[in-house]
Amino acid sequence: MNTTIKIAGIEMKNPVMTASGTFGSGMEYSEFVDLNRLGGVITKGVSNVPWVGNPTPRVAETYGGMLNAIGLQNPGVDVFLERDLPFLNQFHTVSVINVCGKTVEDYVEVVERMADTSIGMLEINVSCPNVKEGAIAFGQNKEALYHITKEIKAKAKQPVIMKLSPNVTDIGEMAKAAEAAGADAVSLINTITGMKIDIHKRMFALANKTGGLSGPAIKPVAVRMVYQAAQAVKIPIIGMGGIATADDAIEFILAGASGVCVGAMNFVNPYTTIEVIDGIEAYMKKYNVADIHDLIGAVHS
Numbered sequence: 102m103n104t105t106i107k108i109a110g111i112e113m114k115n116p117v118m119t120a121s122g123t124f125g126s127g128m129e130y131s132e133f134v135d136l137n138r139l140g141g142v143i144t145k146g147v148s149n150v151p152w153v154g155n156p157t158p159r160v161a162e163t164y165g166g167m168l169n170a171i172g173l174q175n176p177g178v179d180v181f182l183e184r185d186l187p188f189l190n191q192f193h194t195v196s197v198i199n200v201c202g203k204t205v206e207d208y209v210e211v212v213e214r215m216a217d218t219s220i221g222m223l224e225i226n227v228s229c230p231n232v233k234e235g236a237i238a239f240g241q242n243k244e245a246l247y248h249i250t251k252e253i254k255a256k257a258k259q260p261v262i263m264k265l266s267p268n269v270t271d272i273g274e275m276a277k278a279a280e281a282a283g284a285d286a287v288s289l290i291n292t293i294t295g296m297k298i299d300i301h302k303r304m305f306a307l308a309n310k311t312g313g314l315s316g317p318a319i320k321p322v323a324v325r326m327v328y329q330a331a332q333a334v335k336i337p338i339i340g341m342g343g344i345a346t347a348d349d350a351i352e353f354i355l356a357g358a359s360g361v362c363v364g365a366m367n368f369v370n371p372y373t374t375i376e377v378i379d380g381i382e383a384y385m386k387k388y389n390v391a392d393i394h395d396l397i398g399a400v401h402s
């Protein structure tokens with residue numbers, strides 16, 4: 102049974118990864134999860150300078166998921182290189198750094214700092230607010246997405262995954278813009294903008310008012326968008342959004358995803374990634390699937 106996949110020439114032992122922002126750089130989960138079993142670890146967002154994030158409260162539970170407005174708090178690229186990367190280097194899994202920024206120059210600075218490191222791939226979070234364009238996210242405008250992808254590809258030494266925002270009218274057009282600019286792969290979906298109000302206090306549950314919705318509630322939307330992106334582009338797709346079980350992961354793979362990421366469920370059950378890996382193997386055995394590639398995009402009417 103072959104569960105090995107390749108994304109932009111980078112081989113992974115299986116298609117299961119961690120969604121950025123839900124697994125740190127693996128340190129917090131290493132006592133629960135053997136990182137060597139994962140296809141890849143996608144880190145929390147890393148910026149060129151430390152970000153303090155948004156004011157609290159910034160996490161709220163919702164029906165079927167959670168809202169977060171962390172604001173990409175992180176200690177910056179210097180700490181990542183000094184502390185997190187040496188930790189990841191202990192494991193035989195692909196490390197993918199998630200890059201965030203407020204200007205194109207911010208992103209490029211982090212990408213250049215990664216050039217001569219052991220990082221396997223770069224995932225670019227284009228849901229960040231573009232401060233030079235009135236704070237609209239890079240990933241909500243296809244011209245801005247094309248431009249930032251082009252600029253990053255010109256400097257990157259590792260393959261580039263563009264992480265697409267679902268808060269758009271046509272996800273296929275966004276995927277095509279990333280592909281046209283040279284992206285090696287796309288990942289989707291990022292969180293969906295949502296809101297929760299405490300009816301007893303008559304106050305917003307999050308200090309930021311709005312936050313990103315993740316968890317099982319968004320899975321049908323995510324599967325639909327992965328399918329649409331897969332019909333629009335030829336580059337590999339990494340699917341995520343509400344994966345809680347192997348069955349969920351297989352849905353994404355059948356829709357066209359070469360790889361999948363577990364996100365919010367890491368907070369609920371830290372063993373989820375391993376259970377998904379085991380479940381995919383059990384599914385392949387049950388249905389006599391010899392190669393995971395036989396499942397990718399195999400949905401039919």
